[in-house]
Amino acid sequence: MTSPLDPLSRALDGPSDPPLRALPPEVAALLRELGAPPRLAAHLRAVHDVAVELVEWVRGRCPDLVFDRDAVLFGAATHDVGKVLHPGELVGGGSAHEAAGRELLLRHGVAAARARFAATHASWDDPAATVEDLLVSTADKVWKDKRVTDLEDRLVRALAEATGREPWEEFLAVDDVLARLGADAGRRLAFQAAFSTEAAPPR
Template identity: 65%
Template sequence: MRPLPPDAAELLTTLHAQPRLVAHLRAVHDVACQLVDWVTRHHPTATFDREAVLFGAATHDIGKVEHPAELSGPGSAHEPAGHALLRHHGVPERLARFAGTHGSWSSATTFEELLVSLADKVWKAKRVEDLEHLVTTHLATVGGREPWDVFLALDDELDRIAARADERLAFQASCPIAG
């Protein structure tokens, strides 16, 4: 797995982030790297803020530092907490927003936010039809291609990424929840 962006890694160290959280963020960041590389190769007309996607994936769950019960259970309190935490530490809004938006998406969501949300699902082989449809529609529109053609290629890439989900889940599970 790729290392986290240095500024994200430094912030996680400063906040004494739990090892399990850091492992999760690293797994999602690695998947986000694969997704942005795929989009860049297969959809060169799609413009997006690569740095924002990668930083967003590397910090999307940072609010779990303050809500550790959500590391092993359900909850969304970490989302606004993570956004506030990032902003408090001087992270610009264009990078901090993902902590608050990764858990929900709509047609008004930016392409960058869709990619972070997609990475946060497919890292564990979870496929979400409406999210994938939004990504497909965006790529088909900006590339002037048929949605079904875009979906077939995206589906193949997501299957390829999902095939290694067990390795990523094992990596995350090998790290203790508490530091």
């Protein structure tokens, strides 16, 4: 049993600046079971929080766009889980965590349709990428105010097709919401950096 004051618990659902939603309970339980490094939990929490904001914005702007909201939020909350197995990639970069994360989720009973985001969050340029993939990838960039033109263009096209509006209208709207979401990037980065990359004791 972990203390509510231990670093992993604080990263998962403790007070934060900026205020961040706690990770979904099933994700938090998995990260505790795996003994995830607190910094990884803090990162997943920040990306998940941005994904919630992004998804709610898309639903309001494009009510006719059909996509799986819950899958996007789960994907954002678990996209880097493979870094439990490749902790060096928390600070050094690398892609080994992608396939490893998908396999880890599958072994823990996660459906393939949701486990895939761990492997696809960096593959948004794949022709088979869905709206859900684009939203997870966008959240994983904009949480730190990183803007990727090709990724945003694909999201703009998806929204324009769903709404029937001109792509330039959707471009301006997407640019506006991503600028707003990126405004807190410095505080989110500071929140993440406050936590250790050392693994937590598994439960």
